[in-house]
Amino acid sequence: MIRLAALLALIAAPVLAEPVGIDADRMSVTVETPDGPIEIMREQDNEAVITGDFAKTSRACPPFCIQPMTPAEGVTTIGELELLDMLEDPDAVVIDSRTRDWFEGGTIPGAIHLPWDVITDRLGELDCEPDFEGWDCSEAPRVALFCNGPWCGQSPTAIRTMIGAGYPAEKISYYRGGMQVWRLLGLTVAAGR
Template sequence: MKTFTTAFSAALIAGAAQADPTLGITKSMPQVTVQTESGPQVIDRVQDPSNEITGQWARTSRQCPEFCIQAMSPAPGVSTIGELELLEMLQDPGSVVVDSRTPDWFQGGTIPGAINFASGPRCRSIDFERTSELPSVVVLSAWPNAILMSEV
């Protein structure tokens, strides 16, 4: 049986590894290294405690529809996970991350190791039953942020 899980995640930043990061992901997890086809990618936090988000992601009000508030669970049978569960899943080399946002959004930044399969009719017609041989599949889209499908 497959379960669809929403991965509620803030922007994950892949940056250069720090020798001894003081601003870790958790108390015992300073950073996460994800093995990708192009080599290891580090997910960590910006090490400047005065850093602030600027640009389009700093806006607090956007036009709705398109940028509307959404439910944590977008459909029956969808469970919510957090950033730590997603980071743990990324450590599984058998996992597949599919980013269904448009190529320009994908190029602007995605979760390390993701492949781009832009949304549209092709993405909506994915046969999820054919992914049964994979330990887990994450499908990222602009809204909702991510859907994780895994064996239970």
């Protein structure tokens, strides 16, 4: 009878197998946010699945068309590990370029919110100075922009308008996976405020 009770307990328990790390060397990354430090790690439940809007695979195109791997010449496209490195770098800025409604539904911890449709008006927040031809962003930090994923045009549009306003393309990275892939990998999501 004891064996049967132990077997039933195992069946009812959440499926926790080997720990799910970020990579072979890191279980988590801690980033500083205005609300204090947040630990980013992957979901440890091996049965977890992506749900909601981010689980959708097909959306009307336009406007939800697959985005190019590189949104503009000189911009570097990065993955999750490179984005985590930027989140740990105090001299880099990670930007959630989505509209407020998407941002409030959850964001990458440590990201700041600069929506795609007003980002060029707010380049002063990235140490750019206004000049007669747009902005002088020679002292601006390295940035990484993201939006909802490979089908979302918000960050590619923001990147192109930033470059047009004077932000150096070589200081811009594009996290193409966005929130869809971030959630798919089970990485920590913070409240967007």
